[in-house]
Amino acid sequence: MPIEIERKFLVKNDDWHAQATEGVRLIQGYLSADPHLTVRVRIQGDAAVLTLKGGSRGISRLEFEYPIPLADAEEMLTALAVFPPIDKTRYLVRHEGHCWEIDVFTGANAGLVIAELELARPDEPFTRPDWLGEEVSGDPRYLNVNLARHPYGAW
Amino acid sequence: MPIEIERKFLVKNDDWHAQATEGVRLIQGYLSADPHLTVRVRIQGDAAVLTLKGGSRGISRLEFEYPIPLADAEEMLTALAVFPPIDKTRYLVRHEGHCWEIDVFTGANAGLVIAELELARPDEPFTRPDWLGEEVSGDPRYLNVNLARHPYGAW
Numbered sequence: 001m002p003i004e005i006e007r008k009f010l011v012k013n014d015d016w017h018a019q020a021t022e023g024v025r026l027i028q029g030y031l032s033a034d035p036h037l038t039v040r041v042r043i044q045g046d047a048a049v050l051t052l053k054g055g056s057r058g059i060s061r062l063e064f065e066y067p068i069p070l071a072d073a074e075e076m077l078t079a080l081a082v083f084p085p086i087d088k089t090r091y092l093v094r095h096e097g098h099c100w101e102i103d104v105f106t107g108a109n110a111g112l113v114i115a116e117l118e119l120a121r122p123d124e125p126f127t128r129p130d131w132l133g134e135e136v137s138g139d140p141r142y143l144n145v146n147l148a149r150h151p152y153g154a155w
Numbered sequence: 156m157p158i159e160i161e162r163k164f165l166v167k168n169d170d171w172h173a174q175a176t177e178g179v180r181l182i183q184g185y186l187s188a189d190p191h192l193t194v195r196v197r198i199q200g201d202a203a204v205l206t207l208k209g210g211s212r213g214i215s216r217l218e219f220e221y222p223i224p225l226a227d228a229e230e231m232l233t234a235l236a237v238f239p240p241i242d243k244t245r246y247l248v249r250h251e252g253h254c255w256e257i258d259v260f261t262g263a264n265a266g267l268v269i270a271e272l273e274l275a276r277p278d279e280p281f282t283r284p285d286w287l288g289e290e291v292s293g294d295p296r297y298l299n300v301n302l303a304r305h306p307y308g309a310w
Contacts, residue, residue: 031192031207037235039187039194039207050207050221052186052194054235062234064227066205072219079217080192080209 005119008142010133016102016115020091023104029077029085033145040145041068041076048073083148084108096127108151114142160274163297165288171257171270175246178259184232184240188300195300196223196231203228238303239263251282263306269297 028042038053048070054062077085086109091102098117105112114136117126136142141150183197193208203225209217232240242262248255253272260267270287291297296305 032187032189032194034187034189036237037186037194039192052205052231052235062230064223064231066221066223068219068221075217076207076219080207082191 005122005124006137007117007119007135008137009115009117009135011102011113011115011131012133013131015131016093016100016129017091019095020093020102023089023091025087025089026103027077027085027087028144028148029081030083030145030148031076031080033082033149038145041073041081043070043073043077046070050076084151086144086148093129095129098126100129105147105152108153109147110153112147112152160277160279161292162272162274162290163292164270164272164290166257166268166270166286167288168286170286171248171255171284172246174250175248175257178244178246180242180244181258182232182240182242183299183303184236185238185300185303186231186235188237188304193300196228196236198225198228198232201225205231239306241299241303248284250284253281255284260302260307263308264302265308267302267307 024044026042026044028040031039031041036055038051040051040053042049042051048068050066050068050073052062052064084107086105087107088103088105088109091104093100093102093115101116101118103114103116105114115132119126140146141155179199181197181199183195185193185195187194191210193206195206195208197204197206203223205221205223205228207217207219239262241260241264243258243260243264246257246259248257248270256271256273258269258271260269269291272281274281295301296310
């Protein structure tokens, strides 16, 4: 099972936008937000994915992901989500050999923009783009499940 | 979404066995037993299925079922099940135009044998085989999720 190392930052300004790919809308919600079992549904364009994650065991976490029909995902998000789904547009920005994911939130999290970088190992070096702001990797408020539970607009 | 009408009975004796198909072992466990969302994993021979069920809304209930790899199912049942999985062998018995499912439980539910009949409508007539015992359709103790939570052996 691969271990994800992800660093998460705020952004200082919109300068990243000039280098970004076209945005892709992501809608994701949680059918269970229990720490023992997270059940997430994500819609990305016409594709939908169901993800089950177990509780954390040290730095690893069991994760199972299955493609599901779009209609099922829509029905789950409408009828079974425990919080209103998160709605965001994801842009990709290449910067000196790394690919940044920039998530621009709308809805209850409007105003929030997060830049994420996935690394192969914790000490992998990377250069910080000029538009990069404060690191929030350790702040649980920025976890997607917590942004669903307690959106940025209510902070 | 189809509505399941299922009647559930105890059996009086083993006379059903002479007419039964070969048994198929079923192992099933629950990753969530929340009334709002049940997440069930079932292994039947080499096949595994993940089922999500929403809370009851009147007599209907949202249900989504997906085949998953056997190895995923085994890992889920080992690491994420909230109760020890149910272990039973299912036999089919045809009787005057209906197909009965007879579940013989082992493990913590050993001693329990349940006969189930699925009907197309609530008032569909059927003949009771001689071996059929007391009806337990309305008794929540016999729900699979409750047999996992509070097994027959502990009654």
